Amino acid sequence: MFKKYLLGLVALVALLTFVPTAKAAEPHYIITTDATYAPFTFQDKNNNYVGIEQDTMAAVAKREGFTYTMRPMSFNSAAQLVSNGQADGIIAGMSITPERREVYDFSTPYYKTGVAWIVKKHSKIKSLADLKGQTVALKTGTAASEYGKSLQSKYGFKIKYFNDTDTMYNDVSVGNSAATFEDMPVIQYAIKNGMSLTVMNANNPGNAGSYGFAVEKGQNKALLASFNRGFAAIKKDGSYDKIVTKYLGAKQATFSGSKKDNSSILGILKSNQNALLKGLWQTIKLTVIAIVLASLWGVLLGVLGISEFKWVRGISTTIIYLFRGLPLMVLAFFIYIGLPGVTGIKIPAFTAGIITLILNEGAYTGAFVRGGFEAVDRGQMEAARSLGLPYGHAMRKVIMPQGLRIMVPSFINQFIITLKDTSILSAIGLLELTQTGTLIVARNSQGFRVWAIIAIIYLIVITLLTWLSNWVENKIK
Amino acid sequence: MTEAQNKVKVHVEKVNKSYGENHVLRDISIDIAANEVVVMIGPSGSGKSTFLRMLNQLETPDNGTIVVDGFDISDKSTDINKVRENIGMVFQNFNLFNNYTVLENIMLAPVELGKMDKAAAEKKARELLDVVNLADKADVSVNSLSGGQKQRIAIARALAMSPDVMLFDEPTSALDPEMVGDVLEVMKNLAGTGMTMIIVTHEMGFAKQVADRVVFFESGKIQESGTPEQIFNAPKNARLQEFLSKIMHA
Numbered sequence: 031m032f033k034k035y036l037l038g039l040v041a042l043v044a045l046l047t048f049v050p051t052a053k054a055a056e057p058h059y060i061i062t063t064d065a066t067y068a069p070f071t072f073q074d075k076n077n078n079y080v081g082i083e084q085d086t087m088a089a090v091a092k093r094e095g096f097t098y099t100m101r102p103m104s105f106n107s108a109a110q111l112v113s114n115g116q117a118d119g120i121i122a123g124m125s126i127t128p129e130r131r132e133v134y135d136f137s138t139p140y141y142k143t144g145v146a147w148i149v150k151k152h153s154k155i156k157s158l159a160d161l162k163g164q165t166v167a168l169k170t171g172t173a174a175s176e177y178g179k180s181l182q183s184k185y186g187f188k189i190k191y192f193n194d195t196d197t198m199y200n201d202v203s204v205g206n207s208a209a210t211f212e213d214m215p216v217i218q219y220a221i222k223n224g225m226s227l228t229v230m231n232a233n234n235p236g237n238a239g240s241y242g243f244a245v246e247k248g249q250n251k252a253l254l255a256s257f258n259r260g261f262a263a264i265k266k267d268g269s270y271d272k273i274v275t276k277y278l279g280a281k282q283a284t285f286s287g288s289k290k291d292n293s294s295i296l297g298i299l300k301s302n303q304n305a306l307l308k309g310l311w312q313t314i315k316l317t318v319i320a321i322v323l324a325s326l327w328g329v330l331l332g333v334l335g336i337s338e339f340k341w342v343r344g345i346s347t348t349i350i351y352l353f354r355g356l357p358l359m360v361l362a363f364f365i366y367i368g369l370p371g372v373t374g375i376k377i378p379a380f381t382a383g384i385i386t387l388i389l390n391e392g393a394y395t396g397a398f399v400r401g402g403f404e405a406v407d408r409g410q411m412e413a414a415r416s417l418g419l420p421y422g423h424a425m426r427k428v429i430m431p432q433g434l435r436i437m438v439p440s441f442i443n444q445f446i447i448t449l450k451d452t453s454i455l456s457a458i459g460l461l462e463l464t465q466t467g468t469l470i471v472a473r474n475s476q477g478f479r480v481w482a483i484i485a486i487i488y489l490i491v492i493t494l495l496t497w498l499s500n501w502v503e504n505k506i507k
Numbered sequence: 508m509t510e511a512q513n514k515v516k517v518h519v520e521k522v523n524k525s526y527g528e529n530h531v532l533r534d535i536s537i538d539i540a541a542n543e544v545v546v547m548i549g550p551s552g553s554g555k556s557t558f559l560r561m562l563n564q565l566e567t568p569d570n571g572t573i574v575v576d577g578f579d580i581s582d583k584s585t586d587i588n589k590v591r592e593n594i595g596m597v598f599q600n601f602n603l604f605n606n607y608t609v610l611e612n613i614m615l616a617p618v619e620l621g622k623m624d625k626a627a628a629e630k631k632a633r634e635l636l637d638v639v640n641l642a643d644k645a646d647v648s649v650n651s652l653s654g655g656q657k658q659r660i661a662i663a664r665a666l667a668m669s670p671d672v673m674l675f676d677e678p679t680s681a682l683d684p685e686m687v688g689d690v691l692e693v694m695k696n697l698a699g700t701g702m703t704m705i706i707v708t709h710e711m712g713f714a715k716q717v718a719d720r721v722v723f724f725e726s727g728k729i730q731e732s733g734t735p736e737q738i739f740n741a742p743k744n745a746r747l748q749e750f751l752s753k754i755m756h757a
């Protein structure tokens with residue numbers, strides 16, 4: 031009987047996440063990217079993915095006659111999906127390094143990069159040696175700051191750390207700090223957009239390197255060849271330079287929207303209405319499907335957990351222990367990135383997200399369902415059995431109805447947790463509400479306002495969910 | 508089966524039971540005949556409940572033989588559910604099903620086990636409610652009943668399966684004194700119908716009136732058994748004498 035439930039569960043997941051794919055004559059590829067990396071890839075004010083990389087990819091694809099699906103996600107996930115064969119290629123400001131060459135095959139470089147050192151306009155500082163005894167502003171955790179720090183003992187400057195780029199730039203432009211280190215294209219983009227700073231080593235970047243398009247080593251040779259051919263062509267006819275100029279030359283507002291749109295909550299809401307609604311819908315879809323399936327799975331685990339048979343209880347206990355113990359994000363990465371590397375079966379991010387939620391939330395549900403059944407007075411079972419009712423009948427007719435009633439508040443609580451946990455799935459690139467927020471902030475830097483909006487949307491949905499649950503609870507009574 | 512064996516409803520032979528170090532039942536042997544009413548008395552912890560619960564396998568003995576109604580329930584291959592259908596049990600704490608009404612409590616087992624259709628089960632349930640004098644409570648929730656009412660419903664629920672042995676484990680111990688009489692009345696009437704009954708109780712007056720045989724448990728052993736007159740008026744066992752003097756003066 032349980033087998034039947036399980037089969038149904040699997041079928042349901044498959045059905046709910048089945049995406050019909052159109053058969054095309056042209057080759058179709060899945061490309062990953064990191065959409066928080068202006069000017070290379072970011073979301074514009076219409077929530078389209080734009081940037082040097084996006085336009086380049088589009089131009090190359092057009093010339094070479096292939097189509098692709100672009101999958102924005104965190105850089106690490108983007109890279110891992112390609113290295114384990116879940117995606118075909120990555121274009122995400124990925125520097126070509128010897129270590130990465132072990133895992134990936136790179137295209138011809140499409141952009142030269144490196145670390146710039148920067149001072150304010152008309153500064154008296156002319157060389158790194160002039161920095162002796164001066165303060166240098168660095169952003170915590172970046173490659174550029176690592177590079178700056180490596181020069182500290184040689185040139186004898188002091189370091190002041192910042193958490194965000196804007197404050198750091200300002201500290202230099204007003205003269206509090208003498209200099210800063212930053213990725214070359216990023217600072218160039220900022221200067222074009224009005225920062226009054228000067229790059230001192232534009233022709234000689236530190237840790238010089240190049241960004242390349244990459245595929246899994248030894249795989250997708252056709253795609254790589256296509257990219258190289260297409261890129262050479264757009265480079266030759268000048269369209270690549272036009273793309274670069276378009277992004278490095280244009281004002282940021284062209285892409286990120288007017289100041290007015292970004293400086294008030296209402297403006298942000300209006301200009302991102304569609305993206306927010308789409309993200310919300312994705313969150314709700316994940317939540318509802320996960321709540322239904324995780325509850326079924328959890329009840330099954332709970333029932334197995336109070337089985338007559340010790341080994342069945344053991345199975346339930348082990349599953350609950352395992353999946354309660356694993357952090358949700360680890361589980362998501364394991365299912366989405368880890369497993370396919372071994373099994374070779376590609377899992378869509380949505381399906382992976384749902385499976386993650388079922389396993390994690392189901393384990394918590396299983397634990398309180400078992401607890402609820404155990405909380406039913408032992409005498410109830412004894413009385414039922416003494417009448418000749420077999421164990422299963424006694425469970426279904428006497429224990430479970432009473433136990434489930436005890437569990438109603440726990441279920442409501444778990445539903446709310448599930449809703450909140452969907453936000454963690456942004457890590458595998460699911461474009462739900464939280465990931466939507468991340469992308470908007472990456473574009474307009476309005477962290478406070480955007481996250482306030484996202485927080486309020488979550489609170490509203492949670493309130494609605496709580497009302498609905500309470501209404502159902504009253505109906506049951 | 509011979510006529511003589513047929514008359515033995517419950518046959519217990521050399522049964523032992525331990526909980527860890529605690530040897531709760533020691534070599535218990537007893538035969539109980541059809542239609543017999545046996546009352547078990549003894550101090551707390553002497554093993555009375557354990558013995559009773561072993562007769563329908565709510566507890567399993569470590570060794571020994573238990574035959575009820577001709578079924579060897581100490582044999583693992585016996586379908587215990589079938590045997591239990593013929594053994595009614597009444598608990599100290601009633602254990603009525605909290606998620607059902609009074610009528611549903613009584614009807615549940617016969618319907619669920621396919622013994623009767625719903626209509627027949629309901630008819631029988633209402634007859635039984637008459638027997639326990641609670642006809643007007645058919646449709647109330649069991650939680651609204653007093654203890655004495657609950658216990659009478661519990662008896663009716665057990666009788667709905669038409670058992671031929673009834674086990675009672677201190678059925679009046681959880682009741683307020685004014686409720687005890689109603690329950691004992693029902694049990695007395697039941698004994699009058701010829702039901703085989705095994706009753707653990709501290710109600711000595713009831714034992715004297717109703718019991719065919721009184722069995723004294725102490726330290727997991729049957730120390731003495733006999734007619735009520737023998738046990739209450741001429742106890743031989745020193746521990747029984749001590750036990751009786753204690754409750755008489757309590």
Ligand SMILES: Nc1ncnc2c1ncn2[C@@H]1O[C@H](COP(=O)(O)OP(=O)(O)OP(=O)(O)O)[C@@H](O)[C@H]1O
Pocket residue numbers: 526529531549550551552553554555556557558
């Ligand atoms: N499930 C159990 N696990 C461990 N020990 C138990 C269990 N059930 C009963 N015992 C022990 O077995 C002994 C006999 O218990 P039992 O309930 O049979 O006594 P009793 O004669 O019915 O006493 P009372 O008059 O208090 O109901 C006691 O020492 C009790 O603590």
Ligand SMILES: [Mg+2]
Pocket residue numbers: 555556557676677
């Ligand atoms: Mg007892």
